[in-house]
Amino acid sequence: MTTYFKNIYSALYTVLVGMKITFKHLFIPAVTIQYPEVKLPMAERVRNRLYVNMDDCIGCDQCARACPVSCITIETVKSLPTDDPGKTSTGKKKALWVTRFDIDIAKCCFCQLCVFPCPTECIYMTDAYEFAEYNRDNLVYNFATLTPVEIEEKKVNFAKMEAEKAAAKAAPKPATLPASEKHSEGGAA
Amino acid sequence: MTYYTFAFYAFAAIILLSAYAVVTSKNVIYSAFSLMLTFFGVAGFYALLGADFIAIVQLIVYVGGILTLMLFGVMLTNKITETEIKTGVFQVLPASIIIGMFSGVLIASISNNRWTVAEKLNNPQNSLVGIGSILMNEYILIFELLGVLLLIALIGAASIARK
Amino acid sequence: MMIYDFFISIFHNELIAAFLNSIIPVAFIVPFALFAVYLERKVSAHMQDRLGPMRVGAHGWLQSFADILKLLQKEDIVAAKADKKLFNIAPVLTFVGCYAVFAVIPFSSAYIGANLDLGLLYIVAVSGFVVAGILMAGWGSNNKYSLFGAVRSAAQIVSYEIPTTLVIITIIIVTKSLNLYDLSVNQTSNMFNWMIFGGYVEGWHKIALIPFMFIGFIIIYISTLAEVNRTPFDIPEAESELVAGYHTEYSGMKFAMFFLAEYANMFAVSAIVSAIFLGGFQSPFGYLGSTLNLPWLIPIEQFFWFASKGIFFVFVQMWLRWTLPRLRVDQLMAMCWKYLIPIAVVNLLIVALIMVL
Numbered sequence: 001m002t003t004y005f006k007n008i009y010s011a012l013y014t015v016l017v018g019m020k021i022t023f024k025h026l027f028i029p030a031v032t033i034q035y036p037e038v039k040l041p042m043a044e045r046v047r048n049r050l051y052v053n054m055d056d057c058i059g060c061d062q063c064a065r066a067c068p069v070s071c072i073t074i075e076t077v078k079s080l081p082t083d084d085p086g087k088t089s090t091g092k093k094k095a096l097w098v099t100r101f102d103i104d105i106a107k108c109c110f111c112q113l114c115v116f117p118c119p120t121e122c123i124y125m126t127d128a129y130e131f132a133e134y135n136r137d138n139l140v141y142n143f144a145t146l147t148p149v150e151i152e153e154k155k156v157n158f159a160k161m162e163a164e165k166a167a168a169k170a171a172p173k174p175a176t177l178p179a180s181e182k183h184s185e186g187g188a189a
Numbered sequence: 190m191t192y193y194t195f196a197f198y199a200f201a202a203i204i205l206l207s208a209y210a211v212v213t214s215k216n217v218i219y220s221a222f223s224l225m226l227t228f229f230g231v232a233g234f235y236a237l238l239g240a241d242f243i244a245i246v247q248l249i250v251y252v253g254g255i256l257t258l259m260l261f262g263v264m265l266t267n268k269i270t271e272t273e274i275k276t277g278v279f280q281v282l283p284a285s286i287i288i289g290m291f292s293g294v295l296i297a298s299i300s301n302n303r304w305t306v307a308e309k310l311n312n313p314q315n316s317l318v319g320i321g322s323i324l325m326n327e328y329i330l331i332f333e334l335l336g337v338l339l340l341i342a343l344i345g346a347a348s349i350a351r352k
Numbered sequence: 353m354m355i356y357d358f359f360i361s362i363f364h365n366e367l368i369a370a371f372l373n374s375i376i377p378v379a380f381i382v383p384f385a386l387f388a389v390y391l392e393r394k395v396s397a398h399m400q401d402r403l404g405p406m407r408v409g410a411h412g413w414l415q416s417f418a419d420i421l422k423l424l425q426k427e428d429i430v431a432a433k434a435d436k437k438l439f440n441i442a443p444v445l446t447f448v449g450c451y452a453v454f455a456v457i458p459f460s461s462a463y464i465g466a467n468l469d470l471g472l473l474y475i476v477a478v479s480g481f482v483v484a485g486i487l488m489a490g491w492g493s494n495n496k497y498s499l500f501g502a503v504r505s506a507a508q509i510v511s512y513e514i515p516t517t518l519v520i521i522t523i524i525i526v527t528k529s530l531n532l533y534d535l536s537v538n539q540t541s542n543m544f545n546w547m548i549f550g551g552y553v554e555g556w557h558k559i560a561l562i563p564f565m566f567i568g569f570i571i572i573y574i575s576t577l578a579e580v581n582r583t584p585f586d587i588p589e590a591e592s593e594l595v596a597g598y599h600t601e602y603s604g605m606k607f608a609m610f611f612l613a614e615y616a617n618m619f620a621v622s623a624i625v626s627a628i629f630l631g632g633f634q635s636p637f638g639y640l641g642s643t644l645n646l647p648w649l650i651p652i653e654q655f656f657w658f659a660s661k662g663i664f665f666v667f668v669q670m671w672l673r674w675t676l677p678r679l680r681v682d683q684l685m686a687m688c689w690k691y692l693i694p695i696a697v698v699n700l701l702i703v704a705l706i707m708v709l
Contacts, residue, residue, distance in 0.1 A: 253480030
């Protein structure tokens with residue numbers, strides 16, 4: 001009989017205690033934030049979207065090789081001696097035209113392994129994390145700064161130069177034609 | 190046609206149609222739900238006759254109690270333990286004899302009765318006080334005996350359920 | 353003057369007046385349901401230190417309208433193996449059962465749907481239709497979760513009707529009336545004439561009744577909470593076990609009807625509890641209308657008090673929902689049969705004794 005009344009008492013008492021707690025929480029300001037308007041500050045070394053500063057990129061392909069998921073694709077064309085691909089911010093002279101620098105961010109696993117090998121520190125992770133797209137193709141970011149026309153021009157120039165070189169090499173020694181042909185093929189590819 | 194007669198015929202139609210559905214339906218659950226409508230119609234009749242307490246008790250006891258019990262019975266046997274409930278026509282001859290006798294008695298009593306409309310019908314009053322005082326004064330013994338009967342039934346049900 | 357008489361004086365036709373009189377609660381229930389959904393979201397959110405809906409309108413006040421719009425547009429799916437007839441009738445029957453209760457609830461001294469002498473018993477009676485509707489929904493869906501939800505729900509409602517009825521009988525002993533309108537009028541605008549403070553009884557009986565009225569109030573509040581299947585008594589729709597109980601298979605407007613019925617029921621039981629124990633539509637402090645000698649203001653004030661008492665109890669229901677975990681089935685039945693019913697019976701006997709002495 002005593003347990004019966006004790007049960008009643010503890011039931012009512014605990015319900016009241018619980019109600020008191022929830023009532024207090026009614027007036028505690030919300031701990032959640034209104035996301036798109038308010039955003040939590042990101043950690044200092046947060047790893048999110050990759051960015052490539054093409055002014056500094058020398059097209060060394062090291063990031064692409066470091067990538068464990070092969071999400072970086074780089075194509076380069078050698079510059080002519082008369083061209084000026086510019087200098088990096090550290091003053092190093094560039095030798096290659098970067099004709100293609102694509103990062104498929106949909107594949108990216110945010111491991112940051114591409115960032116460390118970069119000799120000019122031009123590829124890095126930013127704190128931008130809202131880059132959802134309706135189309136998966138839009139997640140392939142093209143960082144190359146050259147226009148298609150320019151790329152075509154550079155390629156043609158390079159091929160021309162190779163051809164001239166080959167011609168120059170071929171002129172004194174016409175006998176070794178097959179070897180030089182092979183060389184020029186390799187250069188054009 | 191007054192509203193009263195309209196309501197009377199509406200309730201009568203509900204009772205007859207649903208009672209027909211109760212008897213003819215092949216599906217037990219349809220019969221049970223049609224029975225609910227029948228009870229509702231009967232309650233409506235009681236209300237039209239000025240017997241408001243009986244009407245409400247009809248709803249409480251039949252719709253709230255007995256019908257729910259029946260639905261429970263059907264659901265627990267048919268769906269949950271997957272026992273088939275037989276529906277069909279059995280024992281046509283004895284049934285028709287009994288029904289014939291019963292309907293004869295009904296028709297005889299209906300035709301021999303002198304139908305008069307009670308004065309109270311035109312001026313319905315709260316029947317609760319009258320019923321209460323009758324139950325608690327004149328019929329107190331029967332009332333108490335009924336209570337004892339129900340208690341015995343309850344104890345019996347509990348003891349059967351325990352086995 | 354009652355609103356019904358007002359309609360008759362306009363249309364000179366009983367049928368039109370009765371019809372208009374009977375649809376007034378709809379005009380209250382639908383906005384109330386919209387408001388209650390919003391309140392539920394906000395209360396739950398703030399009790400969990402969240403903000404709740406904030407996008408649709410200022411502080412999300414249009415959220416329930418957006419929800420209703422969504423429900424209206426939704427495809428009305430009927431499961432292929434469902435029992436189509438029962439499946440389609442069930443939401444209507446459930447809503448009718450809920451709506452019928454509003455017929456005897458006095459909204460103010462100027463409005464009551466039907467001034468029945470047996471109002472309190474009538475409320476107990478029509479809740480049988482809700483049980484039948486729920487069982488019909490569970491059966492018609494042809495889904496084991498729905499069926500279990502329906503059976504649990506019906507068992508719960510039927511069991512918890514007993515303590516409710518016992519408390520109602522206790523009240524009848526004190527008031528000698530089952531008419532909710534008379535009950536509300538008799539409790540007057542003086543707070544100490546309310547039933548929870550011993551009612552309008554004279555002498556020492558009043559003082560003696562107070563503790564037992566409190567017990568009755570707590571019992572009827574708990575048991576009506578269980579009757580509307582709200583947490584902590586929500587095992588019929590326990591999400592973690594039964595998906596959503598008897599309305600698992602419903603979508604679109606039919607689901608909206610169940611939803612409306614649930615919120616209407618929440619308000620109905622709150623209104624009944626407040627009408628029985630807390631003076632119904634009566635103001636606790638007297639009326640501005642009588643002080644300023646503006647008789648037309650009094651019914652409006654009464655409606656305000658009625659609505660605020662009802663909404664307060666709905667708020668308490670929500671408050672309990674976000675405080676307490678769900679009971680197990682055995683705990684639920686133990687609560688009803690071992691605690692509420694014996695206490696209600698003893699309470700009934702004591703009150704009867706006090707009233708006889």
